[in-house]
Amino acid sequence: MARFTPHTDRDVRQMLDDIGVESVDKLFTDIPKNLRPESFDLPAGKSENETVSIFNDLARRNRTDLVSFLGGGYYDHFIPAAVDTVSSRSEFFTAYTPYQPEASQGTLRAIFEYQTMIAGIAGLDYANASLYDGGTALYEAIAMAVRTNNRKKVIVDAGVNPLFKRIIRTYVINIDVDIIEVDLKEIYTDTDRLEAHLDENTAALVVQNPNFFGIVNDFGELFEKAHTSGIVNILVFYPISLGIIKTPGEMKADIAVGEGQSLGMPLSFGGPYLGLMAVEKKFVRKMPGRIVGETVDRDGRQSFVLTLQAREQHIRREKATSNICSNQALCALRAVVYLSLMGKEGFRNTALLCLERAEYMKAQLKKIKGVRVMDGQTFNEFTAVLPLPAGDFVDRMFAGGFAAGLPASVFYKDKDSHLIIGVTEKRSIKEIDDYAAAARKVLS
């Protein structure tokens, strides 16, 4: 059995003698006898060797041979090997929150750079570091809005990621905030209808770009209108798309939140991911989560510290801007390394490649009888309407070695034949051609 307690029997004996306690058991006497466990039925310990073979077997029970076109807000993007090299540095991954700046300048500086880059790609002033995931980040943004204008109504476009929408609905079950969802026009975000819902009681307007079906929008005008009635504009963004697509800042969003998984995080069956948040200047002191600031030390040396801690739970307790404490710091580190490696050009080119490959896929599918590719500007994900239930299509494509995409019906019951197909820069032309060939077979 593996053991990570270094104590030899001699050590234990000596320590007990030193503190004048006769047995380890005596240290637990505060626990009432009658409360001792009724059962503690766990498997016997195993060596590292045995454990590894158990988990290797378990891992093998997941298919790793599928060529994936599955997106839905989480993407199979390329991760440079150098990202792992940095994030697996013991000094980073076995440290904790940098409460002690003298012992944490490495983490603090990296986070400071992270804040700069996230603000940079979002085209906004400031970013925090970090939130749990895209969905919880969206709720935090809504809570900021509600704190700002003390209104209760939140208008949410139906094109926002359904996984996010579900989370915010859970969060509000016991507080009085109304989430009002505005329907799509088929798969298109309906800005007119959204606008119709905005009024003086609206706390926030929440839209996503591209929307869940892949449709790209420019919310500039809508946001302008919303501002006139004191509404906080919240844009859910997809960081990779910002390599080429108009930024939250350019659209005048107040708060931008997004799922940061695509910035160097493996898909890892749902996490750890990364909640991104960037804001316009005036919201900075309302932000939840860690924020690193620059200052000087007693000798005037440039230094970095956790700042605005007065917002946080460990000082403010029930009045804190959020309850968040541990966050996704190591994922933020991965993101800053990823973005550094990509740089201006790599960031833009990754986005262009995604766009290009997705359009290539569209072109191939359009050639297949019975397949209708939905119109409209998209980025790396788009919707196709199939002559059979999308779920059946996906099942049959598995046999051919493809994760063919996401049937919209998983989240939108009425959209039975809509398939949402995501294409990243990792998908080669050949893989796309093979997909098209396999699809043609399935559909003939």
Place this chain on the structure above:
Amino acid sequence: MARFTPHTDRDVRQMLDDIGVESVDKLFTDIPKNLRPESFDLPAGKSENETVSIFNDLARRNRTDLVSFLGGGYYDHFIPAAVDTVSSRSEFFTAYTPYQPEASQGTLRAIFEYQTMIAGIAGLDYANASLYDGGTALYEAIAMAVRTNNRKKVIVDAGVNPLFKRIIRTYVINIDVDIIEVDLKEIYTDTDRLEAHLDENTAALVVQNPNFFGIVNDFGELFEKAHTSGIVNILVFYPISLGIIKTPGEMKADIAVGEGQSLGMPLSFGGPYLGLMAVEKKFVRKMPGRIVGETVDRDGRQSFVLTLQAREQHIRREKATSNICSNQALCALRAVVYLSLMGKEGFRNTALLCLERAEYMKAQLKKIKGVRVMDGQTFNEFTAVLPLPAGDFVDRMFAGGFAAGLPASVFYKDKDSHLIIGVTEKRSIKEIDDYAAAARKVLS
């Protein structure tokens, strides 16, 4: 295309201007025009992303699902994850030979500890750090013997790893050293016959323990006799076996060499491995390769440096004890971490587990009609005689998902039905039972 030259066009222009050269081409004018390449026909560069998928495909063309009982001097031993954590530290793996002690105490201290541990497990006085592999280490040992007593005849037991024997034969094709191989008695090292070959012209006696067929010996007496005629005793050892088996030191070997792969190196299709060498005190100044020594610095601080460099090629040139320069330093680091993690108990228990599992395998095979397990003390590898050519048996076991062992005929033409089976601590009882079941099927 991936590129690791950071030069922008502006950089290049500016650097050229600074040094007053008009073009990069001008820097190559010393190369006669007529010598410019007739062809330089290589594939176009690729991105890291594209390259990774190419090598993933290549790697997948090797079977990783086989349960292996293949040994032959190279074993599928367990490697604790912590070994990789240390050896993948940038400061270790992107440094070079520690010529500058002020900038290399990390590597120097680790090697110093390595020397201590190798000497410790071999039960000898000193060890070097390091040689290429077991086979080349054996040649270096023979060369040391020849330098010591200026004799030319080397007696080698046929039970020494054939891969090693082939290497030393290559090494001597142009120098006058005679390798005389002494036959086995079937699979048993014949100490009487070896003794009969020893005389005043014999430079060295080379034996291996356990021998290639897995047979364990005690060469104490033989070595004693050899010493009386001034012969240098060279023992080829298997480090893992020394957890329980009599050491080279205990047998009074002068020089012990071995393949260090099993001390934390993955099999990696043949390398990088690790040539181990430990010696009795009086041979230390004759050793090839790097040696680290302790000293003090100008302020009396404990320090470590490369020492006895006067033996080496960069000082001695043609008179050096060997031509070795780059060696297997990172593998030596892996070995020292592996041995530290194992410690006294883990080292001994690993050996015991190997022994135990091998004996269990013997017991299962003995139950199979037609299989004869050869007698004699073995460690974790043994020989079975099959009712059909061992090669055919192995071929059929592949189908069942096993690398069933090494047919002796690969190296010993006359031993057609002998199969050499290696069992490490990684093989579970269940895997051994499954093997036996599969074997029974094949043989019925």
Place this chain on the structure above:
Amino acid sequence: MKHIFELSVPGRIGVDAGGVSAGADALLDERFRRQSDSRLPEVSELDVMRHYIRLSQLNFSVDTHFYPLGSCTMKYNPKVNEAMSALPGFADTHPLMAYIGEEHVQGCLELIYNLSSMLAEITGMKDVTTQPYAGAHGELTGILLMAAYHKSRGNKKKFVIVPDEAHGTNPASAAMGGYTVISIPVDKEGGMDVDLFREKMNDEVAGVMLTLPNTLGLFHRRICDIVEIARKHDAILYNDGANLNAILGKVRPGDIGFDIVHMNLHKTFSTPHGGGGPGAGVVAVSEKLVDFLPSPSVVKTPQGLYKIDFNHDKSIGPMASFFGNFGVLVRAAVYIMMLGREGLIDVSEKAVLNANYIRVKLKEYYDLPIDRTCMHECVFSARRQVQKNGVHAIDIAKALIERGFHPPTIYFPLVVDEAIMIEPTETESKETIDGFIEAMIEIAKLSETDPERIKNAPNNTPVSRPDETRAARELKLTCNL
């Protein structure tokens, strides 16, 4: 030291993203295009490596330093955890596969299922959700479970009781979940004052959040009374299980009578803290709350197939996008598998032994506000040093850094002034702990003989005593570009 942006040179390439066809951008309509600069650096891969590897060397960490940060359980993280969570079968699997082809991700689902049952057994609870991303997230989950429970019984309650020693996330979570916090002081025994508790308790109280052992490292001797009182008013008993490391196999929240407990897998089950996260705040509940657990959950069919299940009409709904920080769950599962029953009990025994060893050895040098056998951590106060020599807890912390130890948690819990909260964890050896004790004693003595030395520490770090007020006042949160 420069920022990565200061290393940037226009046109310098790091990783090549791949060949883009000329005019690819024409595929995006003009009006949707980004106009502004992404403000990312332009550096080589070597620049990036050198920069961040050098940054890493500015950190203290468990793998390089003793790190007795109270309440954070900074134990050693076995390296095999990392290797297992990185296996392609786990790391490369898309979570939506569970929605569209569960038969292809049985390994992931089985792991979640098995880990859940082990954690239920460890806590003595009925069922578990792995969704919460961290402890605080688990607390909010618990609060919402309370709300759903009471709502289902037609009660809309208003308050949640939290003792004032509790971690800040407790009241913050209660408030975030829509409750008003009633806070109760600790008595001289160091536990929530039971009489005051009885007074404040009423039918409007939705629940009570208790940390056990609490943040003073103490096990509440009257826990049974508290349970009984709460029960009378149908108040849900919530256990902040962040300190579970002290009681594995010794006592289980479920057996005590708690209805909800959250665990910090990144503490008790040795997953790395990552410079601030990610963690995992798995929540376990008793029978009466099972129906309200977040959806979806992982279930096992009679045929032995693992699948996700949405059919809890009473569920509060999802708290996370999927199943929580799966990569962290893998690490915890590996750890529990390796240690097993005996190993986990051994963890608590050695954690408690180490803490008491420090407590006894240091109590003559530092005030020990509550002098009782402690569990996994002990809380001292620098009161004496402040009064006699003006040396504060923070000065002691900095002096420890100078001596190569990461400081304990300071100024928490708030109920102890000048608190110094020391949690050695079970993975530290007597030798390491003796070294720390020595340093603490030396510091205590220097505080008397040469207090300036302590107040001016540390002198061997990249920075010393940064001006935090200035940071908050002048607010510089991004690099100059």
Place this chain on the structure above:
Amino acid sequence: MKHIFELSVPGRIGVDAGGVSAGADALLDERFRRQSDSRLPEVSELDVMRHYIRLSQLNFSVDTHFYPLGSCTMKYNPKVNEAMSALPGFADTHPLMAYIGEEHVQGCLELIYNLSSMLAEITGMKDVTTQPYAGAHGELTGILLMAAYHKSRGNKKKFVIVPDEAHGTNPASAAMGGYTVISIPVDKEGGMDVDLFREKMNDEVAGVMLTLPNTLGLFHRRICDIVEIARKHDAILYNDGANLNAILGKVRPGDIGFDIVHMNLHKTFSTPHGGGGPGAGVVAVSEKLVDFLPSPSVVKTPQGLYKIDFNHDKSIGPMASFFGNFGVLVRAAVYIMMLGREGLIDVSEKAVLNANYIRVKLKEYYDLPIDRTCMHECVFSARRQVQKNGVHAIDIAKALIERGFHPPTIYFPLVVDEAIMIEPTETESKETIDGFIEAMIEIAKLSETDPERIKNAPNNTPVSRPDETRAARELKLTCNL
């Protein structure tokens, strides 16, 4: 700082090897049992991690420091190389599989086959062996190939010619291979003296070992004359290709007329140097030596199957247990695949540009014995500093360490006294190199104004100027136990 042995505590366990049955040792006959102690430490996994991770931080390395160690080509090693060589398909494959079931290891065999052909094309040679483990091992391979070649023609030749600027491994390898070394000085042009060479050349000369570009970083202008002279006497032309990094796509040993060339994959093709190795010393040969190459070799059947082939009756036999340092071959193959034709040419151009930039910028501060356009490195001499201020090359090296740069190679090549051999490599940016140049200039100036400062460097390292004579005299090679 303590040794790992000093952390050892009797009975302390690191990794548990697994459960051994009681009495297992009875399975080993008494008389074969080890009696003595293995003298291994008894430490926890945490002890091991902290110890070696802290040790690592005492090193300079490419990933943390500029490392212009002449002749060693310390370029940046792309991290993807490591990831690819660690793929289970490569890392977990047993080499004997090629002997008993080649169809199961086609990936490994194809990789070796393809890398071999790419390296043959890069060098302009006919065929390749990947067996040699390092440069020196490749040299010995080459020497034995010469011997086999001459033997096959009934000649037993005695000598090998090596210019005195050659790396020490050249004469050492020639001697190890059974030849007597004739060494030839360099002329004022910095290349082997061609007239002396012609004189010494005779029919007893088996071969000539030339480094190209040579260790002075220079390309021999009269290389063609040398080739012609050697040919006359049927002497094999051996190219030490350790400096291939300078000439990729610019000139190929094969086109020049070399019969043998060894490459240091760990230099030219960016595999990490590992603190001294492992490397890979692949050898490429011309038509007339192909038959003598080490066996086995990897071949491709008409059916496209890759297999190993022993049928060279003329082969010198194996130089290695299997196919060389396969893991290193994988890294090199990844690197070549990523860069491709244009990328490799770019490598040489930038390596040469960087070296010449340093040469020109420093020549007014340090003697430049041979003032010619250099290739990938430039060799200065500290002669001036020695004469005027008693500051030696080693002092300059130590002063560089103090300033955060790994020093260049010093005192090699031997033909330059007080040699300072600087090889920046192509992966370093102008900014980094400018910083190095500045430091070198500052040191040159300080050598005049304040030589003691330089002679006393470094002052910011864990140790400074260890006593090497004492180390060799008192010979302490193991830790006290």
